[in-house]
Amino acid sequence: MTDPARPDPAAGQQHEPSRRxxxxxxxxxxxxxxxxxxxxxxxxxxxxxxxPILRQGISVALATGAYGVSVGALSVSAGLSVWQTxxxxxxxxxxxxxxxxxxxxGTGGVAAAPAAIAAxxxxxxxxxxxxxxxxxxxxxxxxxxxxxxxxxxxESTAVAVAQDDPRASRLGFWxxxxxxxxxxxxxxxxxxxxxxxxxxxxxxxxxxxACAAFMALLWPRLRDRETVAxxxxxxxxxxxxxxxxxxxxxxxxxxxxxxxxxxxx
Amino acid sequence: MTLWVAVVVAAxxxxxxxxxxFLVPESALSHPRxxxxxxxxxxxxxxxxxxxxxxxxxxxxLVVDARLAAVGVAVVALLLRAPFLVVVVLGAATAxxxxxxxxx
Numbered sequence: 124m125t126d127p128a129r130p131d132p133a134a135g136q137q138h139e140p141s142r143r144x145x146x147x148x149x150x151x152x153x154x155x156x157x158x159x160x161x162x163x164x165x166x167x168x169x170x171x172x173x174x175p176i177l178r179q180g181i182s183v184a185l186a187t188g189a190y191g192v193s194v195g196a197l198s199v200s201a202g203l204s205v206w207q208t209x210x211x212x213x214x215x216x217x218x219x220x221x222x223x224x225x226x227x228x229g230t231g232g233v234a235a236a237p238a239a240i241a242a243x244x245x246x247x248x249x250x251x252x253x254x255x256x257x258x259x260x261x262x263x264x265x266x267x268x269x270x271x272x273x274x275x276x277x278e279s280t281a282v283a284v285a286q287d288d289p290r291a292s293r294l295g296f297w298x299x300x301x302x303x304x305x306x307x308x309x310x311x312x313x314x315x316x317x318x319x320x321x322x323x324x325x326x327x328x329x330x331x332x333a334c335a336a337f338m339a340l341l342w343p344r345l346r347d348r349e350t351v352a353x354x355x356x357x358x359x360x361x362x363x364x365x366x367x368x369x370x371x372x373x374x375x376x377x378x379x380x381x382x383x384x385x386x387x388x
Numbered sequence: 389m390t391l392w393v394a395v396v397v398a399a400x401x402x403x404x405x406x407x408x409x410f411l412v413p414e415s416a417l418s419h420p421r422x423x424x425x426x427x428x429x430x431x432x433x434x435x436x437x438x439x440x441x442x443x444x445x446x447x448x449x450l451v452v453d454a455r456l457a458a459v460g461v462a463v464v465a466l467l468l469r470a471p472f473l474v475v476v477v478l479g480a481a482t483a484x485x486x487x488x489x490x491x492x
Contacts, residue, residue, distance in 0.1 A: 207395045329480060330483070
């Protein structure tokens with residue numbers, strides 16, 4: 124647990140100078156404009172401000188690890204090797220896509236590989252959309268851009284956007300992303316190694332853990348009637364299309380519900 | 389296509405999609421309406437994921453089983469402001485307990 128904790132003071136401090144004295148290479152702080160009607164306290168976050176964010180990020184990572192074991196176990200039972208499971212965890216590093224990929228390989232074998240790639244990729248589109256949101260909050264440059272991109276997942280995005288202050292968002296993103304990366308990879312490796320001995324992951328409710336985790340990620344976003352409407356319409360679209368379309372695609376098409384937010388000019 | 393090729397291609401596409409979100413021109417996001425829609429997409433997709441992971445059965449069927457009870461317990465925990473980990477553990481424990489009792 125020392126690894127995920129280490130970068131956070133750096134994350135807070137390195138970004139901090141850009142808020143006051145902007146260097147020649149620093150971009151205009153566009154991320155500040157629409158997010159902060161009232162300017163929050165300046166200077167680095169205090170340890171009292173940092174602690175709940177660290178706790179949140181690490182508890183999210185522990186929970187993610189709990190279903191990482193499930194994904195690792197499902198992955199080997201679908202016919203992937205332990206190494207293939209680890210490559211998906213390390214490089215793909217997005218649980219929903221990993222889930223979808225091994226689920227389709229599990230039912231269709233190698234012949235279903237194109238469908239598995241398509242479903243995993245369409246589910247992965249949401250990470251690209253998260254990145255569009257996050258780049259304003261994070262304002263990353265140079266080598267941190269691919270690093271931030273790699274850590275752009277449901278959990279790190281959810282923790283980042285749940286903070287009221289851009290500094291807290293950045294800290295939350297990096298802590299959660301790194302903690303999830305470490306625990307997710309350990310958990311999927313563990314799941315892959317013990318998968319056969321574990322038997323059916325449903326026995327332990329690990330599939331339901333994924334449902335509960337997605338609900339917990341959705342919950343804090345349901346702030347007003349419009350977002351609730353978007354969530355309900357998204358869920359209805361996905362369920363209506365589920366019987367008709369290959370796995371993964373109904374979830375991607377559910378994104379159309381977001382157009383509700385474009386009604387107003 | 390071997391399974392290895394599929395694994396590597398799918399993994400690289402996943403990373404490329406994330407990176408693209410950081411690298412597309414900022415002007416693509418300048419319109420407030422486009423920005424609101426973009427911000428709403430994760431809400432729609434997370435709701436869709438909850439729905440499909442809760443009700444999705446084998447081969448595109450919809451089923452009601454212990455997962456629905458688990459999500460119900462998760463919502464109660466969220467209403468009581470339980471932390472993320474507690475919500476997830478309660479969800480898993482609910483499903484495991486119901487299945488141990490022979491339902492779902």
